[in-house]
Amino acid sequence: MTANARVTGDGTAIRMRDVCAEYHRGQPILDGLSISAPAGEVTVILGPNGSGKSTVLKVLAGLLRPTSGQVELTRGPTVTDISKVPAHERPGYKVAYLPQGHSVFPAMSVHDNLMLGAWPVRRNRRAAAKAVAAVYDRYPALRKVRRRPAASLSGGQQRIVEVGRLLVPDPDVVLVDEPSAGVAPAIAALMYEELARMRDEGRTVVLVDQDVRPALEIADTVYTVRSGRNDAHGPAADFSAAGVVREWLGEPAARSVRREGQ
């Protein structure tokens, strides 16, 4: 398994350097932001609404091209500049992205959804079938519903289809936006478990989240972002959920976070 190869130390780090990015000319969302996600770790990006943290993932996933700055992959001694690689070519670089909200193809069967995850290896039928089979082994519940249209599954099952589809091409870098938004608490807990498991397999995880407490629980490194600029960063142990929330929302909100944690 390549997962083992990653664990032995040649995982892939992803970072952005001095990135400026905008959706409308002259209105920068990211303003010289630098993020470095070490190989085989969970890097969590936190920030208040509108701070640009989801935009970080869009830039890393290639959906938004930076107006300046670089996006780089580092594997061992090799550094690859992927700043200008379009989104549809990034799976080929083993970078996978799980956007916020629903992203299954609703009218397609679970199996066809997973098959599309194998798009980077589509010309090798055997490799594609093997990659999909590995995901069925990982999430046996999917095998039972493989012929059903994705839209007929529960919200939680759909999330598992999305995670499974994300893992079909065996990505080295996984970019995840708000995994717990709009799902039941049990599914949210499962999502964080799965992210921790991906890290344990040697994958590099970049997580953007509003739900500070569970994100910090699996984080190795934390960045906070404000108005598209770097605010603070450091090892996860230096951050507390209550502290982060107090800074954005004030003491009453922080108290409620502390209560939740007990």
Next chain:
Amino acid sequence: MSTAGQVIIIGVLLGLIYTLAALGMQVTLGVLGVLNLAHGVIVIAGAMFAWDLLHAWHITPLISAVIALPVFFAVGLVLYWVVVRRARDGGLLGLFGAMIALQSVAILIWTTDSRSITVSYTNSSVRFGGMVIPADYLVAAAAAAVILGVIYAALRFTMSGRAVQALAQDAESARILGVNVDRYAAVVFALGIAVAAMGGVLLADIFPFSVQGASQWLAFAFIVVLVGGTGRVVNALVGGLVLGLAQSVFDQVLPLQYVNVVVYGLLAVGLIVRGSGLAAVKERAL
């Protein structure tokens, strides 16, 4: 005297050909959200293409249908890059312009004369169980069925087909998974044009045609899409069969000049039933 069975069989045969002739518009609308107003002109251009090949080189329409695929695919690519690609309105206005421009060009090339195609099987028919089925209907419908079958299988069982479905359902997710969405959009549009032309070749086998007929074939495609909806090839088949059967049945019970009134009445009913017209169809697209 014709039996009920004969009326139904002719309706089904017509329906298969109508399905093919409308499929391009249905898929282009369902997958790309682009309403191709130039569809009717392309159908006629396909018919004229078959007539030209027959008279210049004695190429039979069945072969012309195959040749039309790459030729009109190229036409479709040009149309996409020039008119649709950068348009923010789904190319509606640009395609309206293209329809008028192409129709003018078509008149320059082919004049306004009505033409028809006569081949070896044109005036023969197949008889069984007291029914008489024109051979040209049988041949054209069989060809349409084969082409429809190939398209259905390609959409359902190949990776490219899955990518087209994905494009229709969630283009952003398709892009994230690695599908070159821009290229696939161009290919889908161009195939839509190519299939419309192939439909035109088969229609030329059984009906007389002229450049002015473009608006009729556009309206027929509208009916197929309105009645059947978008999303799957089967939807187009439903729309095509309803149209074919309606025409075949009303052909028997109404004087000729009323048949089109009924057929266009179907369009009106479709628009009324689907309150917001083609927009409602688009929302059903899966």
